Amino acid sequence: MSDPMRPRASLRTAVVWEVLKDALEARVKATGRESLDVLDTGGGSGNFAVPVARLGHRVTVVDPSPNALFALERRAAEAGVADRVQGVQGDAHGLFDVAERGGYDVVLCHGVLEYVDDPAEGVRNAVEALRPSGVLSLLAAGLGGAVLARALAGHFTEARRALTDPAGRWGEGDPVPRRFTAEQLTGLVSEAGVHVGAVHGVRVFADLVPGVLVDTEPGALEALLKLEAAAAELPSFHSVATQLHVLGEKQERGEERDET
Structure with missing residues (x-):
């Protein structure tokens, strides 16, 4: 997948990228720090990590593929953010062999749960990597x-x-x-101690529209992007989205007890 900032690729990434930018900005205001510590589990070649680093944040990418990490290093260098992006080889199961427990303001867990043996463990580890009130961005394949x-x-x-x-x-x-269904993902996130702030349907229409139409019709790409954004938060479209995005905030232990 290409950089989220490139127009054509944004059909697949625009909704998540816009939500993520807003979440990062809100976390900056909440912490009073301009630069956040971000963990990108399964971040591969830096599809989100590099743009996040361009915003001034420090990003650690954990991925099991040496080739993906090599591509990440090259992409970060080309973008001029090599000093803010670190790639380490690892996976969600052994996350804390290579990442700090409770050491991150934001954790991205994009395209990971589809491939791990235990999705609940994957979510728990992502949450345990967060600092108190940290933000979890979870993206997974949708059943519908x-x-x-x-x-x-x-x-x-x-x-x-x-x-x-x-x-x-x-x-x-x-x-x-x-x-996954939206209900399954929000259940996993809630059980791991995260308050679900929003659920988004991603690629509701993009994968169904012929590419030639988007590439040749004047204004089609922009119109489709606006349509995707308009439908993303509507629950009625979650059931037909190619991917589902869950954004949440790690709860304090006292808050978890209060809700039970």
Whole structure:
């Protein structure tokens, strides 16, 4: 995936990027510090890490792929933020072998839960990496978007299988190991001690619209971006989104007890 700041790639990233920028700005005001410590688990080649570093924040990227981390290093250097981006090899299961527990103002957990053996553990580790009142940005594959895409492609049996499969997979050839509903994701986040602030549907329309239409019709890209932004927070569209984004704040232990 390209940089979120590039127009064409923004079809896939615009909603999350705008929400994340606002969250970072709010956290800066809350902490009184201009530069935050951000952890990007599964951050790969820096699709979000580098733009976050461009805003002046320090970003640690944890990813199991050496090739992705090499690409991250190159991208950060090209963007002039090599001094604010650190890449370390690791995964969500052994996160605290390479990252500091309770050491980050913001944690990004994007495209991770689909691939870990235990999604609940992945969320718990992400939350434990946060400082008190820190922000969690969680992005994962949505079940409804996959079902709709398979059905519109004429693969009705695969669509039905995804709908009924516990992991949301449409078949043996499905490249995504696991998908989630909004209720499943918010449940995982809440159980880990995070107050859910917002849920967004991501790529509600972008994956269904022919690319040639977006590339050739004047104003189509901008109009589609505005449509995605307008639909993102509407619960009625969460069930058909390709991805689901959950934004939340880590609760104090006293707050958790008060809610029980």
